[in-house]
Amino acid sequence: MSAILETSELPAVFDGVKLAAVAAVLYVIVRCLNLKSPTAPPELIYQDSALARFLLKSCPLLTKEYIPPLIWGKSGHIQTALYGKMGRVRSPHPYGLRKYLTMPDGATATFDLFEPRSEHCTGEDVTMVICPGIANHSEKQYIRTFVDYAQKNGYRCAVLNHLGALPNIELTSPRMFTYGCTWEFGAMVNYIKKTYPQTQLVVVGFSLGGNIVCKYLGESQANQERVLCCVSVCQGYSALRAQETFMQWDHCRRFYNFLMADNMKKIILSHR
DSSP states (O other): OHHHHHHHHHHHHHHHHHHHHHHHHHHHHHHHHTTTOOOOOOOOOOOOOHHHHHHHHHOGGGGSOOOOOTTTTTOHHHHHHIIIIIOOTTOOOOOOEEEEEEOTTSOEEEEEEEOOSSOOTTSSOEEEEEEOSTTOOTTSHHHHHHHHHHHHTTOEEEEEEOTTTSTTSOOSSSOOOOSSOOHHHHHHHHHHHHHOTTOEEEEEEETHHHHHHHHHHHHOGGGGTTEEEEEEESOOOOHHHHHHHHTOOGGGHHHHHHHHHHHHHHHHHHTO
16 A cells, blocks of 8 residues: 555656756746846946037937847847857958068068948048957958948958967967057058058957057057047956956856967967
């Protein structure tokens, strides 16, 4: 009789375990996908000026509520993984010429030059000088997409390849790119100014590139000549505070720290 009672209770216990497992999985999915996070317009912090009012008028998207794609669109982790590994369905391949510049210490800086495919709306000659993110270069998908869009709107583009980042370009001096060195970017900008004396510049930096371009413009007033504006995208402002943040496990930050460090190690070891 006891054996019969035991077997009759097992299915109920087993169903409870399954129910708890399903609830745990659903909870993890909701947390990972950020499904409970409400949508809202971006928070804008700016000083009231004629330029700020012009930008708000020209870019109404800045004041609209962001509606992400269903299911996975609220998760920054999934967006990062999908775009970083898979990219766009049809990523453009703009054609450019690679330029080589010899630095005073023997290093060979390279950048890619892309000519505009249409006339600029102002009728003027405008060049975007672009500094990619950490360990990135002109062949990255987000850079190619940005350059293709800029070319179609009448901009010439010059994209710096961080020293040592391109796998097929060997180092010619015992150093690679760093977080604060503006030498290669400055050499590229000087080349553009000399080659196109009539052009105006729009300075663009992504992530680490944002730090480099802002530092470059602040190093000397001469560096600001013929610069219409500077755009810094996703720039990190404090390396020390960022270091503390990346050592936390919350939101998988420490995992990203590992991935970025591993990428840097691969680049360094490739030049040993």
